[in-house]
Amino acid sequence: MTRFSFALHATDGAARTGAITTPRGDIRTPAFMPVGTAATVKAMLPESVRATGADILLGNTYHLMLRPGAERVARLGGLHRFMNWERPILTDSGGFQVMSLAELRKLTEKGVTFRSHIDGSKHELTPERSMEIQRLLGSDIVMAFDECPSLPAEDARVAESMRLSMRWAERSREAFGDRPGHALFGIQQGGVTRELREESAEALKAIGFEGYAIGGLAVGEGQEAMFGVLDYAPGMLPVDRPRYLMGVGKPDDIVGAVKRGVDMMDCVLPSRSGRTGQAWTRRGQVNLKNARHADDPRPLDEECGCPACRGYSRAYLHHVFRAGEMISGMLLTWHNLHYYQDLMAGMREAISAGRFAEWEAGFHALRREGDI
Numbered sequence: 001m002t003r004f005s006f007a008l009h010a011t012d013g014a015a016r017t018g019a020i021t022t023p024r025g026d027i028r029t030p031a032f033m034p035v036g037t038a039a040t041v042k043a044m045l046p047e048s049v050r051a052t053g054a055d056i057l058l059g060n061t062y063h064l065m066l067r068p069g070a071e072r073v074a075r076l077g078g079l080h081r082f083m084n085w086e087r088p089i090l091t092d093s094g095g096f097q098v099m100s101l102a103e104l105r106k107l108t109e110k111g112v113t114f115r116s117h118i119d120g121s122k123h124e125l126t127p128e129r130s131m132e133i134q135r136l137l138g139s140d141i142v143m144a145f146d147e148c149p150s151l152p153a154e155d156a157r158v159a160e161s162m163r164l165s166m167r168w169a170e171r172s173r174e175a176f177g178d179r180p181g182h183a184l185f186g187i188q189q190g191g192v193t194r195e196l197r198e199e200s201a202e203a204l205k206a207i208g209f210e211g212y213a214i215g216g217l218a219v220g221e222g223q224e225a226m227f228g229v230l231d232y233a234p235g236m237l238p239v240d241r242p243r244y245l246m247g248v249g250k251p252d253d254i255v256g257a258v259k260r261g262v263d264m265m266d267c268v269l270p271s272r273s274g275r276t277g278q279a280w281t282r283r284g285q286v287n288l289k290n291a292r293h294a295d296d297p298r299p300l301d302e303e304c305g306c307p308a309c310r311g312y313s314r315a316y317l318h319h320v321f322r323a324g325e326m327i328s329g330m331l332l333t334w335h336n337l338h339y340y341q342d343l344m345a346g347m348r349e350a351i352s353a354g355r356f357a358e359w360e361a362g363f364h365a366l367r368r369e370g371d372i
């Protein structure tokens with residue numbers, strides 16, 4: 001039985017490339033994880049998600065526990081079978097989305113009680129229940145149950161929240177149990193305060209995890225403040241374990257995070273913006289709803305090998321978005337996820353060749369600000 005392991009293949013400055021081995025397949029790092037919130041990457045078939053180059057996708061505990069329910073997914077064979085994705089899945093632990101989506105939330109030392117945003121039913125999430133849900137779903141990488149304070153927040157509030165999350169990390173580890181081939185990741189908190197980040201990293205290392213997430217970022221602090229934390233936070237975490245930056249981000253956020261030693265990221269941006277007509281390309285952003293594309297016979301991106309760029313013109317994409325046709329979101333989601341995976345593949349190659357600085361210079365030189 002293959003166990004869960006991480007191997008570093010090359011480093012270039014703080015950037016690193018390697019692979020995570022799991023019983024369900026390998027994950028090439030740095031890796032981008034498409035978000036499959038309700039057991040689907042919206043507008044994509046699982047085989048299409050794989051065709052974009054994704055090795056792993058993310059599932060959301062909050063959504064799945066409310067609908068269709070973790071016990072039901074388990075009865076049906078687990079999340080992989082249920083959504084027809086047999087490769088690795090990372091599930092989040094639910095706390096972050098409870099705080100942003102649920103109603104009537106009550107947070108105590110024990111955990112969080114809340115009412116479903118779908119039907120108002122009452123629910124509770126604790127470290128123990130979150131571990132049970134993620135086990136029922138069958139995910140390969142389980143996230144500790146934590147609390148993510150929204151910024152800006154007073155240092156005292158950030159410290160208190162981080163210390164609660166560290167107690168919950170201990171309870172998550174305890175409840176996770178012994179599950180060969182599965183991984184539990186701890187989540188560093190501490191806002192943008194170096195001493196608190198240090199305290200959190202020390203607490204997590206004392207407990208011991210198969211991987212470490214950098215939480216509490218991409219919550220409105222802005223890229224400069226986020227990079228400021230990433231200039232030191234990854235180095236506080238064990239060098240031989242994957243580092244996962246949650247909720248990031250735009251292409252230039254991703255490049256800056258990989259440059260600073262991040263190995264894994266997830267973000268709804270490529271899929272969510274794809275559904276609204278917002279394309280991400282190597283030359284910058286293109287809003288396909290803009291009338292100037294109405295007669296443009298060129299593909300979205302001549303250098304992209306995705307179905308949208310190989311088979312269709314900007315004029316067609318503009319038309320199907322204006323007409324509200326389902327194929328619009330399908331094509332642009334595919335393109336955006338394909339572009340994100342091309343970005344990750346480009347960085348993995350550049351780091352292996354010791355050419356990350358040149359690759360990064362090329363990445364920025366091509367991009368034009370605004371709508372191109």
Ligand SMILES: CCNc1nc2cc3[nH]c(NC)nc3cc2c(=O)[nH]1
Pocket residue numbers: 091092093094095096143144146147148187214215216217218219246247248
């Ligand atoms: C695994 C659930 N815990 C958990 N999820 C998160 C998800 C995020 N998503 C974003 N920006 C879009 N920041 C995040 C921070 C956390 C965080 O600190 N914790």
Ligand SMILES: [Zn+2]
Pocket residue numbers: 300301304305306307308309310335336338
């Ligand atoms: Zn494309």
